[in-house]
Amino acid sequence: MEDAAAPNSGSDLNLGGKRGKSIEECQDMIQRSFRNPIVKFLMEQMEKSGCRVGDNFVKAVVCTGPVAGGFTKGRGITVCSNYLTIQDEVNQVILVKKDPVRRQVLRVKGCLAGSKAENLLEQGDMVLAVNKMPVTCYNDIEAACRTLDTGSHSDENLNLTILRQGREMELVVGTDKRDGNGTTRTINWCGCVVQDPHSAVRALGFLPEEGHGVYVTRWCHGSPAHRYGLYALQWIVEVNGKKTPDLNAFADATKELEHGQFVRIRTVHLNGKPRVLTLKQDLHYWPTWELRFDPETALWRRNILKAL
Numbered sequence: 001m002e003d004a005a006a007p008n009s010g011s012d013l014n015l016g017g018k019r020g021k022s023i024e025e026c027q028d029m030i031q032r033s034f035r036n037p038i039v040k041f042l043m044e045q046m047e048k049s050g051c052r053v054g055d056n057f058v059k060a061v062v063c064t065g066p067v068a069g070g071f072t073k074g075r076g077i078t079v080c081s082n083y084l085t086i087q088d089e090v091n092q093v094i095l096v097k098k099d100p101v102r103r104q105v106l107r108v109k110g111c112l113a114g115s116k117a118e119n120l121l122e123q124g125d126m127v128l129a130v131n132k133m134p135v136t137c138y139n140d141i142e143a144a145c146r147t148l149d150t151g152s153h154s155d156e157n158l159n160l161t162i163l164r165q166g167r168e169m170e171l172v173v174g175t176d177k178r179d180g181n182g183t184t185r186t187i188n189w190c191g192c193v194v195q196d197p198h199s200a201v202r203a204l205g206f207l208p209e210e211g212h213g214v215y216v217t218r219w220c221h222g223s224p225a226h227r228y229g230l231y232a233l234q235w236i237v238e239v240n241g242k243k244t245p246d247l248n249a250f251a252d253a254t255k256e257l258e259h260g261q262f263v264r265i266r267t268v269h270l271n272g273k274p275r276v277l278t279l280k281q282d283l284h285y286w287p288t289w290e291l292r293f294d295p296e297t298a299l300w301r302r303n304i305l306k307a308l
Contacts (some may be wrong), residue, residue, distance in 0.1 A: 026060035026081030027236030129161040191223020213246030228279035238266035
């Protein structure tokens with residue numbers, strides 16, 4: 001092959017003064033790159049989108065500039081053999097055709113507990129495409145989600161192509177709508193603050209099966225919750241044998257309790273450990289009240305639920 005100048009959209013891998021490979025060695029590395037699942041997938045998507053990928057679309061050349069290679073219009077992808085030494089560098093040059101800035105794929109770090117993706121995606125999955133379109137950055141995911149808002153899709157699902165343990169898989173994953181308001185209601189009972197678990201808690205990936213709508217986020221010093229050990233980072237799932245799957249059920253159960261009455265509650269900690277404890281209600285100093293956020297006026301309102 002003939003010598004070639006540096007490609008127009010090359011990728012700099014800090015190659016100053018580095019000895020590379022021969023053209024024949026680099027050509028072998030290119031063929032090995034085609035067996036990489038991510039490279040293979042992107043090449044297939046280029047063919048489907050109308051970009052013809054022939055045998056000479058990716059070729060090894062000798063470059064005059066200190067770059068690894070890149071895409072040149074009319075010439076395809078060129079790989080600078082004299083500035084590359086390892087297989088991963090060749091893979092990155094080929095992947096630069098999809099995204100000249102980010103030569104990467106997105107990896108699943110975790111799923112929100114209770115979301116529709118929780119039982120479908122696993123930690124470590126690599127997202128190759130959404131609705132048959134290759135993705136390399138968060139903007140690609142957001143663009144796919146925006147198509148759901150425009151009504152161009154009849155459902156609220158995304159077709160994901162993922163790579164899991166070396167195997168390509170197709171998944172249909174449902175989406176969840178979030179209003180962005182965050183916490184809109186809290187209840188202060190016996191000196192502890194309970195609410196529906198916020199996103200940061202759900203991101204940890206665990207919600208108790210018994211019910212997860214009454215999460216303790218804070219407690220006050222000197223309160224019954226403090227004295228009897230009802231601390232934060234746990235869910236209240238039962239009050240005197242009555243299940244409390246949400247704040248409404250919890251409010252109804254606590255309204256029946258009188259001043260000075262001993263209350264048996266069952267909790268599940270953030271680490272999954274269950275616990276049963278008893279505390280004595282004090283409505284004189286620690287009445288039961290709630291805060292509600294009114295989205296129309298953007299104001300918080302305080303309501304007394306139980307007091308002397």
